[in-house]
Structures are given as C-alpha cells and as structure tokens.
Amino acid sequence: MTAVADGVVPYPPEAAERYRAAGYWTGQTFPALLDAAVADHGARMAVVGTGPSGAERWTYAELDARARGLAAGLAEIGVAPGDRVVVWLPNVPAYVETVFALFRLGALPVFALPAHRESEIRYFAEHAEAVAIVTAGRHDRFDHAAAAQAIAAEVDSVRHVVVADAPGAEPVAGRLSLSSLRRTPPDTLPGDDADPSSVAFLQLSGGTTGLPKLIPRTHDDYLYSVRASAEICELGPETVYLAALPAAHNFTMSSPGLLGVVHAGGTAVLAPSPDADTCFGLIETERVTIAAVVPPLAAAWVQAATRAAERSRADDSRSRRDLSSLEVLQVGGAKCAPELARRITPALGARLQQVFGMAEGLVNYTRLDDPDDVVLHSQGRPISPDDELRVVDPDDPDEREVAPGEVGALLTRGPYTIRGYYRAEEHNASAFTADGFYRTGDLVRLDPGGNVVVSGRVKEQINRGGEKIAAEEVENHLLAHPDVVDAAIVGVPDDFLGERTHAFVVAVPDREPPGSAALRRFVRERGVAAYKVPDVVEVVDAFPATGVGKTSRRALRSALADHLRVETGKES
Numbered sequence: 001m002t003a004v005a006d007g008v009v010p011y012p013p014e015a016a017e018r019y020r021a022a023g024y025w026t027g028q029t030f031p032a033l034l035d036a037a038v039a040d041h042g043a044r045m046a047v048v049g050t051g052p053s054g055a056e057r058w059t060y061a062e063l064d065a066r067a068r069g070l071a072a073g074l075a076e077i078g079v080a081p082g083d084r085v086v087v088w089l090p091n092v093p094a095y096v097e098t099v100f101a102l103f104r105l106g107a108l109p110v111f112a113l114p115a116h117r118e119s120e121i122r123y124f125a126e127h128a129e130a131v132a133i134v135t136a137g138r139h140d141r142f143d144h145a146a147a148a149q150a151i152a153a154e155v156d157s158v159r160h161v162v163v164a165d166a167p168g169a170e171p172v173a174g175r176l177s178l179s180s181l182r183r184t185p186p187d188t189l190p191g192d193d194a195d196p197s198s199v200a201f202l203q204l205s206g207g208t209t210g211l212p213k214l215i216p217r218t219h220d221d222y223l224y225s226v227r228a229s230a231e232i233c234e235l236g237p238e239t240v241y242l243a244a245l246p247a248a249h250n251f252t253m254s255s256p257g258l259l260g261v262v263h264a265g266g267t268a269v270l271a272p273s274p275d276a277d278t279c280f281g282l283i284e285t286e287r288v289t290i291a292a293v294v295p296p297l298a299a300a301w302v303q304a305a306t307r308a309a310e311r312s313r314a315d316d317s318r319s320r321r322d323l324s325s326l327e328v329l330q331v332g333g334a335k336c337a338p339e340l341a342r343r344i345t346p347a348l349g350a351r352l353q354q355v356f357g358m359a360e361g362l363v364n365y366t367r368l369d370d371p372d373d374v375v376l377h378s379q380g381r382p383i384s385p386d387d388e389l390r391v392v393d394p395d396d397p398d399e400r401e402v403a404p405g406e407v408g409a410l411l412t413r414g415p416y417t418i419r420g421y422y423r424a425e426e427h428n429a430s431a432f433t434a435d436g437f438y439r440t441g442d443l444v445r446l447d448p449g450g451n452v453v454v455s456g457r458v459k460e461q462i463n464r465g466g467e468k469i470a471a472e473e474v475e476n477h478l479l480a481h482p483d484v485v486d487a488a489i490v491g492v493p494d495d496f497l498g499e500r501t502h503a504f505v506v507a508v509p510d511r512e513p514p515g516s517a518a519l520r521r522f523v524r525e526r527g528v529a530a531y532k533v534p535d536v537v538e539v540v541d542a543f544p545a546t547g548v549g550k551t552s553r554r555a556l557r558s559a560l561a562d563h564l565r566v567e568t569g570k571e572s
C-alpha cells in the first residue's frame with residue numbers, strides 16, 4: 001500500500017517556517033488536543049448524543065478511555081499507523097470516539113457523509129486504499145453496513161467493516177462490532193508521537209469534476225484553524241455546541257465545530273436529525289449556546305420558531321421550546337440571503353454569524369461584535385492575518401487583480417489552506433496557481449473593511465442548500481444510461497435551497513426516450529447520494545448551439561440555464 005505522503009503536495013519549507021515562526025503551527029497533534037482537554041477538563045461533559053443503545057453522555061475522561069480502548073482493538077485487528085479508514089457514520093457519539101481512536105492509533109480517517117452511497121464510498125475506499133470502513137447499521141432507511149460489506153468485497157485494500165452497534169447485538173458474518181473491539185485502555189499508543197507536520201486525515205471536497213477530491217490536512221495546519229476559530233467564536237468550557245449538520249463536514253468539525261469544542265473544553269451535542277423539532281428540543285434541554293446550520297435549515301428553524309410564537313400567543317396552553325440559551329447561530333456553506341439573515345435574531349433570539357469556508361482551507365467569519373450591516377451583508381473575513389486573498393479577473397489568463405471592491409474570482413493561500421489535493425496531479429495543475437494559490441471557484445468582492453461578499457461562482461459546481469454537486473459527476477451517471485447520448489446539469493434558482501438541479505438529456509434518436517422518473521431512478525440506483533439525483537430531468541431533441549466553435553461544457557450549461565430562465569421567467 002502507498003504511504004499517504006506520496007500523494008501529498010507539501011507546504012514549501014519557507015512557508016512552513018514562516019507559519020511556525022508566526023506561532024500558527026505549534027506542533028500540537030490531535031492526540032495532544034484530547035490530552036489537553038482531559039488534563040484541564042477531564043470531568044466535564046464532552047459528548048452528548050444518541051447511539052444505538054440510547055442516550056449517551058461522556059466526560060472528556062470517558063471519551064478518552066473509549067477512544068484508547070477502541071484504538072487498541074483496531075490495532076489488534078491490524079489497523080496500523082498511516083492506514084486509512086473510511087468513517088461513514090451519522091451524528092452518533094461513536095463518531096467522536098472512532099475519530100479520536102484513529103488519531104490515537106496514528107491511522108487516518110477518510111471522512112464520508114451519511115448521505116453518501118456505494119458509488120462515493122467505493123471511490124473513497126479505492127482512492128485512499130482504505131483498510132477498513134467504520135459505519136452504522138441501518139440509518140435513514142438505508143443499510144450502511146450491508147453497503148459497506150459489498151464495497152469491502154470489491155475493494156482489495158478493505159479488510160474490515162466495523163459497525164457501530166449496541167453492545168451485545170447479534171453478530172453478523174463479515175462485520176466486526178465496534179463495541180466488541182473496545183479493550184482496556186492502554187497507556188500509550190502509536191499516534192501519541194505523531195509528526196505534527198504529517199497528514200492527519202483526508203477530508204472531502206464537493207468537487208467540480210467527475211470524482212470528488214480528497215483533501216489532505218495536517219495536524220499543524222488544521223489545529224491552527226481550530227484554535228483560532230474557537231477564539232473568534234469565543235468558545236469556552238461553558239460552551240454547548242449543537243452539531244446539527246453532518247459531523248464529518250468541515251463546518252461542523254472545525255469552524256469551530258466539534259474540535260473547537262474539545263479545544264475549549266465545552267460540550268458537543270450531536271443532533272440525530274437537523275429538523276427544528278429535534279434541535280429545538282436539544283437546545284432547550286441541553287442549554288445549547290451555539291449551533292451551525294446551512295441557509296435552508298436556518299430558514300426552516302426561523303419558520304418553526306415563528307409559528308411556535310404565533311401559536312403560543314393564540315393559545316397559552318401550547319408549550320413553546322425555550323431557546324433562550326442560544327447565543328450564536330452560525331450560517332454557512334451557501335449564501336445566506338440578507339432577507340433570511342435579518343429574520344434570524346428576531347425569530348431565534350440568537351446573534352447571527354456568517355461563515356464562508358471550504359474544506360480545502362480558508363474560513364471567513366463575521367465577528368461577534370461586528371456592526372449589523374457587516375453581519376447581514378457579508379460573509380466575514382479570514383481567520384488568519386496570513387490568509388492571502390487575491391480577487392482576480394476570471395477572464396484574464398494572467399489572473400490580474402480587479403480594482404478594489406470589484407467582483408472577481410477568489411484565489412487564496414495561507415497557513416491552513418492545502419497546496420494540492422491527494423493523488424490528483426493533473427487536477428492540481430488547474431486548481432492551484434504556480435505559486436500555490438488555491439483557485440476557489442467563487443466570485444467575490446471585498447468590502448472596505450476587508451469582508452468577503454460572495455456573489456456567485458465560476459466553478460462547475462451546484463450548491464444545493466450547502467450540499468455541493470459536481471455537474472460532471474452527475475452527467476457521467478446519466479451518460480451511463482443506454483438511451484442517453486448527452487447530458488448537462490445546470491443549477492436553477494430556488495427560494496428554499498438557493499439552487500436545485502435541472503438535467504437536460506439528449507436521448508438516442510428513433511427510440512422511445514426514457515422518462516424523467518426513470519432517469520432519476522437510474523441515477524439513484526447507481527448508488528449516489530440522494531442530493532445528487534437531479535430534481536428535474538428534461539429530455540430535449542438537441543442541445544442549443546453555443547456559438548463557441550468546439551462546445552465547451554461551461555458554455556453549454558450557461559446556454560441551457562439561459563434557456564430555462566426564458567422558459568420560466570425566473571432570474572438567477
């Protein structure tokens with residue numbers, strides 16, 4: 001198996017030196033992060049959530065004992081330092097335990113989302129040469145464990161499927177139960193002396209091309225962003241953070257997220273579902289102080305709180321959830337419209353913080369003491385004084401910067417932004433500049449205070465309520481259908497999601513064209529995350545000519561989007 005470092009573009013030595021000298025990279029590792037929390041806050045509550053055997057509450061000392069015990073069990077079945085392990089779990093306490101167990105072992109989590117399906121997980125396992133998949137049993141009406149077993153049978157490197165189940169559950173052939181792997185916690189484990197400049201895990205990118213990319217993050221770079229985020233968001237031991245979005249997403253993990261909470265010695269509450277009912281209940285009972293959501297979820301929470309307020313005015317006997325502990329609601333992952341932003345504090349009583357980040361690195365926050373205008377109309381400013389942001393003319397081959405305040409494509413480089421995707425030499429050549437700036441694909445302008453205002457994107461990706469869809473990936477799935485000769489996906493403005501997907505398909509001539517429902521089913525049955533299944537599939541005779549000679553996919557998609565706007569009269 002290839003060592004992970006082989007596929008990683010390292011930070012240039014002089015940049016690394018500068019980031020160390022500036023005090024950003026401190027040499028802290030993930031095991032050391034947990035050690036510090038245990039030393040300073042061992043008896044405080046670390047994780048609250050619902051697992052397969054019901055409610056769980058673990059202090060830092062308990063979390064650590066579990067993680068060490070599981071690390072020992074994983075070592076026993078042959079998971080070794082440097083090995084990659086796909087973590088495909090919903091928001092359950094075992095997620096936190098597994099991630100820290102892998103860190104303790106010096107093994108690298110490969111983070112997958114619960115919504116991912118066989119097609120994505122198989123690719124992550126293959127590309128990372130994972131030795132194991134840790135997953136749940138049935139969740140969200142889908143048998144994750146059975147899918148993981150099918151993948152293990154196909155992918156040579158995958159030797160184990162570990163399922164987070166209730167202790168004492170019936171054993172199933174071909175699976176290991178996570179609870180049966182727990183051993184007496186040993187005192188030392190290989191990850192305890194991990195090299196802080198080495199890669200700690202592989203995170204996922206939404207992707208713009210056929211396949212999602214893996215993002216290698218080091219202990220040094222990632223933990224700098226975690227500590228600095230915790231400070232910007234004013235986390236402390238009294239913080240109670242609600243993880244409403246998937247725990248493995250970069251926002252939930254580190255902005256400041258679950259890891260920021262560990263750094264601060266606070267409590268992380270894992271919501272089994274993001275809906276307002278579940279989350280409002282948890283906010284009330286756990287006295288949650290901060291939560292992170294994507295814009296459509298913020299809108300759903302605002303609506304639910306507003307309705308509850310109206311009901312309680314009409315009928316005093318109806319009980320209304322007490323959300324008064326909630327100080328901050330972070331909104332990010334997709335653009336938060338000012339109209340939505342304005343409704344948040346009146347409805348939920350919490351301050352709004354906008355977060356514009358990316359798994360590749362750069363994260364921007366509006367600060368908690370920013371004036372309303374900044375909080376409502378911008379996506380904030382970078383974490384670090386050494387985050388370099390260049391706003392360039394997207395049509396200029398020399399990528400010259402636009403005039404201050406003008407809209408352009410955002411390029412960035414800094415102490416926690418990667419220099420390349422994992423094992424993706426060809427893609428890296430276009431995704432990064434020669435001097436190491438990441439081409440984010442976002443169109444932005446900077447206001448006079450240095451705050452970023454996101455206005456659109458140049459990348460070929462659809463942002464469906466924070467869930468990222470690479471147009472090409474879905475087109476390839478449609479093209480696999482025997483009756484399809486061409487396919488193009490465009491984003492259509494949507495009041496709730498920001499964007500939804502519309503697929504145009506050209507069918508094989510002289511045959512009954514496949515119906516829209518059949519094509520959607522076809523994509524779903526290829527085992528992709530449900531959010532990637534096109535919302536609408538439209539079969540057309542031919543694609544419009546784009547007038548650019550050799551058809552560029554981008555020109556084609558934009559022509560189709562224009563055609564849709566004319567048809568529906570809807571402006572983007």
Ligand code: OOB
Pocket residue numbers: 204205206250251255331332333334335336354355356357358359360363379440442454457463466468
């Ligand atoms: C977060 O990370 P990813 O990797 O899922 O997606 C990154 C992309 C950005 O390049 C941008 O296109 C979009 O998501 N985005 C936003 C946004 N936040 C992210 N677009 C407009 N406004 C925003 N506030 O989505 C992510 C990672 C860490 C923290 C927060 C979000």
